[in-house]
Amino acid sequence: MGIGRVVLVTGVSRDLGRRFARAVAEDPSVRRVIGVDVTPPRGDAGSVSFVRADIRSPVIAKVIAKENVDTVVHMSVISTPGTSGGRNTMKELNVIGTMQLLAACQKAPSVQHLVVKSTTTVYGASSRDPAMFTEGMEPRRGARFGYAKDVAEIEGYVRGFARRRPDVRTTVLRCANVIGPHVVSPLTSYFRLPVIPTVAGFDARLQFLHEDDLHDVLTHAVNVDVAGVFNVAGEGVLTLKQAVRRLQRPAVPMPGAAVGRVGSLLRSARLAEFSPEQIGFLTYGRGVDTTRMREVLGFRPQFTTAEAFADFGRSMAPTGGGRTVRLLGRWAHSLPTPTEHRHLGEVGRG
Amino acid sequence: MGDAEIIPIGTRGRPGRGSGPRPSAASRNLAGGASSVRRSTAARSVPDPLTDPRADRRVHPGREASPAEPTTAGATSETAPARAATTTRERSALGGIVVGDWLAGFQHAATELFGDDAEMQLARFLAFLRRRVTGGYVIDEYGFDQELTQRFLMAALRPIAQKWFRIEVIGADNIPQAGGALVVSNHSGTIPLDGLMTMTSIHDQTGRFLRPLGADLIFSMPVVSSLARKSGATLACAEDAERMLSGGELVGVWPEGFKGIGKPYADRYKLQRFGRGGFVSAALRTGVPIVPLSVVGAEEIYPLVGNLPSLARLLGVPYIPITPFFPLLGPLGLVPLPSKWLLEFGEPIRTDDFDEGAADDPMLVFDVTDQVRETIQQTLYRLLMTRQSVFR
Numbered sequence: 001m002g003i004g005r006v007v008l009v010t011g012v013s014r015d016l017g018r019r020f021a022r023a024v025a026e027d028p029s030v031r032r033v034i035g036v037d038v039t040p041p042r043g044d045a046g047s048v049s050f051v052r053a054d055i056r057s058p059v060i061a062k063v064i065a066k067e068n069v070d071t072v073v074h075m076s077v078i079s080t081p082g083t084s085g086g087r088n089t090m091k092e093l094n095v096i097g098t099m100q101l102l103a104a105c106q107k108a109p110s111v112q113h114l115v116v117k118s119t120t121t122v123y124g125a126s127s128r129d130p131a132m133f134t135e136g137m138e139p140r141r142g143a144r145f146g147y148a149k150d151v152a153e154i155e156g157y158v159r160g161f162a163r164r165r166p167d168v169r170t171t172v173l174r175c176a177n178v179i180g181p182h183v184v185s186p187l188t189s190y191f192r193l194p195v196i197p198t199v200a201g202f203d204a205r206l207q208f209l210h211e212d213d214l215h216d217v218l219t220h221a222v223n224v225d226v227a228g229v230f231n232v233a234g235e236g237v238l239t240l241k242q243a244v245r246r247l248q249r250p251a252v253p254m255p256g257a258a259v260g261r262v263g264s265l266l267r268s269a270r271l272a273e274f275s276p277e278q279i280g281f282l283t284y285g286r287g288v289d290t291t292r293m294r295e296v297l298g299f300r301p302q303f304t305t306a307e308a309f310a311d312f313g314r315s316m317a318p319t320g321g322g323r324t325v326r327l328l329g330r331w332a333h334s335l336p337t338p339t340e341h342r343h344l345g346e347v348g349r350g
Numbered sequence: 351m352g353d354a355e356i357i358p359i360g361t362r363g364r365p366g367r368g369s370g371p372r373p374s375a376a377s378r379n380l381a382g383g384a385s386s387v388r389r390s391t392a393a394r395s396v397p398d399p400l401t402d403p404r405a406d407r408r409v410h411p412g413r414e415a416s417p418a419e420p421t422t423a424g425a426t427s428e429t430a431p432a433r434a435a436t437t438t439r440e441r442s443a444l445g446g447i448v449v450g451d452w453l454a455g456f457q458h459a460a461t462e463l464f465g466d467d468a469e470m471q472l473a474r475f476l477a478f479l480r481r482r483v484t485g486g487y488v489i490d491e492y493g494f495d496q497e498l499t500q501r502f503l504m505a506a507l508r509p510i511a512q513k514w515f516r517i518e519v520i521g522a523d524n525i526p527q528a529g530g531a532l533v534v535s536n537h538s539g540t541i542p543l544d545g546l547m548t549m550t551s552i553h554d555q556t557g558r559f560l561r562p563l564g565a566d567l568i569f570s571m572p573v574v575s576s577l578a579r580k581s582g583a584t585l586a587c588a589e590d591a592e593r594m595l596s597g598g599e600l601v602g603v604w605p606e607g608f609k610g611i612g613k614p615y616a617d618r619y620k621l622q623r624f625g626r627g628g629f630v631s632a633a634l635r636t637g638v639p640i641v642p643l644s645v646v647g648a649e650e651i652y653p654l655v656g657n658l659p660s661l662a663r664l665l666g667v668p669y670i671p672i673t674p675f676f677p678l679l680g681p682l683g684l685v686p687l688p689s690k691w692l693l694e695f696g697e698p699i700r701t702d703d704f705d706e707g708a709a710d711d712p713m714l715v716f717d718v719t720d721q722v723r724e725t726i727q728q729t730l731y732r733l734l735m736t737r738q739s740v741f742r
Contacts, residue, residue, distance in 0.1 A: 127570035130589040131492045137589065191639065199574075201572025205493050233639030238489050284569075287491055328480045331453045335473035 004031040005141045008069040010055055010101065011076025012045065013037035015182060020075065023045040024222065034067055036060065037076065051169035054098040061104035064111065071113040071222055072105055074098065077154060079147045080273040094150040104160045114170045115221045116158050120231060121148045122174060122286050125280040132289040135229045140205055148277050149273050169227045173217060176233035176288060179308050180211030181315040186273040194273055194319045196244050197262045204285030206242045207233040210308035213301040230297045231288040233345065234305040240282060243309055248325065255285055267307065312328030367637055375526030377441050380696035503581050507550040514688050515647060517547060521695040522555040524641055530595040532633045533560060533602045534722050535612035536621055536730065540652035540671045543686060546644050548602060560602040561594055591632040603629045608668040618649040619734060621727050627719040634709040639698035642722050644729035647691030650740050689740050692733050
């Protein structure tokens with residue numbers, strides 16, 4: 001790596017990409033950071049030089065060759081069409097964009113490292129899932145549409161690239177749902193709803209990754225000489241009901257189909273982004289095993305799942321449930337401090 | 351003074367006098383005459399206690415509850431018009447008590463009932479309640495909620511296990527006190543009540559939680575799926591079984607599956623095929639002991655005499671049971687028969703002295719599977735011989 005690395009970051013128009021690019025630019029061992037996207041970043045990009053280019057076009061190959069890029073961080077895989085247009089545009093950006101980028105990387109002899117930010121969505125979400133997915137496991141049902149399918153295809157192309165260019169250190173980070181006060185994603189907009197629709201009778205297990213930890217793990221992957229696929233998530237799990245209660249927001253349990261209908265209603269009203277695979281995720285949840293992240297990649301997130309969610313929830317006012325909590329709190333105040341768990345064992349034996 | 355002629359008797363359907371914030375125009379105008387009206391109403395109420403002896407008792411609480419009332423009895427001409435109107439809301443005895451007083455009342459009642467430790471117990475319960483409401487409880491990666499399982503599920507199942515089925519546990523010493531182990535049991539009883547009873551009995555005997563492995567049908571059903579995860583179950587697949595066993599958990603498995611639980615009453619205590627021996631390879635890979643468990647009594651709780659295969663196919667479930675009481679008696683038919691249960695834990699079968707690649711040797715896996723199956727079958731026959739009758 002040494003002095004004068006040149007890092008290319010895709011997807012800098014979005015907040016996470018821009019902030020990561022800035023953080024990398026502050027690294028003294030990095031000579032130059034080039035941010036690439038179709039639209040310029042909205043916030044302050046610091047010393048990052050922005051190149052307005054569509055990764056779907058061969059322009060990207062010229063940029064890589066001209067600037068002598070040695071590290072490519074691919075972050076522009078998007079989970080919802082959002083402002084980019086419809087599903088077709090999204091698919092094109094994700095899949096064709098990645099193909100073009102990988103083709104450019106394959107041609108450029110200067111490229112030595114490739115870091116791809118993927119997602120745990122590739123594992124899908126179904127009732128037949130094991131409790132914890134390890135990196136070697138396949139989804140129980142192959143994704144047929146949407147983001148999950150895009151990511152599965154992207155990972156396929158990345159595997160192909162790694163095979164053809166074994167000299168390039170290729171790292172794929174399958175990140176759990178990123179959460180934090182600044183994150184705008186389908187899941188955070190779901191939790192920001194004042195009344196949260198949930199699937200009745202199910203309690204999904206969720207894992208989160210704090211936005212700061214996402215930066216840290218990407219930086220870590222850029223700097224550490226480890227290749228492979230890694231699950232990245234905060235420690236521990238929360239269930240959906242637990243999460244909603246911690247936000248002190250009222251939950252409305254309804255059948256799965258009704259949640260889907262509410263979801264599409266909210267999407268058309270531009271209140272929240274819902275996608276079919278998100279319904280599956282909110283029904284069955286998903287857990288990933290992070291042993292390889294800790295032991296092979298050597299990364300430890302600062303935030304556990306619960307802490308990341310608490311940090312996200314701090315920015316939001318509760319919309320319900322506060323009265324019961326206050327009432328219980330007032331009553332508890334007049335009672336002695338309970339000594340827990342000594343008693344539990346006795347009950348168990350009784 | 352047109353009003354004066356109308357007012358004296360009744361209010362003609364409008365809200366009565368005194369229902370407004372101040373005395374009505376009629377009562378202000380009739381300041382002098384009011385006493386006569388009042389006296390007439392008082393006169394009507396006063397003779398009651400004389401004629402009806404029970405009425406005496408009824409009058410007193412009424413007087414205490416509404417402090418505004420006594421003036422009617424003594425109805426003096428000066429106070430009657432000046433006093434503020436009485437509304438029905440004021441008369442409600444419950445309205446005046448603030449929530450804090452209610453809580454203090456409960457607290458005192460609890461102390462009276464349960465003695466000095468009550469406050470501590472109440473505080474613990476309250477802390478529990480707060481954790482539930484605020485989501486402050488912890489679950490493990492499989493979704494197991496130990497607190498809820500211990501405080502609710504076990505507490506609810508314990509009386510059924512002890513009083514209804516009078517479960518007798520034999521050989522509880524064979525369950526390892528610590529470390530991973532695989533409890534393998536026969537499966538019966540139309541609905542998997544034997545699993546729940548085994549969980550409760552093991553917890554009461556050893557203090558350990560049995561982590562059941564459930565069929566995927568369980569995890570696709572609403573309510574059942576979230577309950578199953580909360581009580582410690584996970585999907586019966588090789589990945590989860592090995593993960594739990596290497597994590598040092600006590601894992602329970604019922605390899606007969608739906609074939610065992612949904613078999614006709616005529617086939618009771620005849621073990622079905624033990625799956626494909628997946629549980630044995632999981633135990634071999636992790637090197638944990640296999641504890642065979644034979645359950646006697648669960649076969650008789652819902653004697654399965656018929657099945658509706660076409661309806662079952664339609665609903666996507668393995669079978670729709672017909673018992674002598676269900677669906678004949680409706681919900682009443684869902685009450686399990688109070689058979690006497692015997693749970694015998696056999697001697698653990700060690701798997702750690704096999705070679706490294708033992709789990710990939712199908713013949714060895716089949717042999718161990720058969721050994722476990724035979725052990726359980728023989729124990730079942732022996733227990734049935736010692737049993738006096740189904741219900742005793």
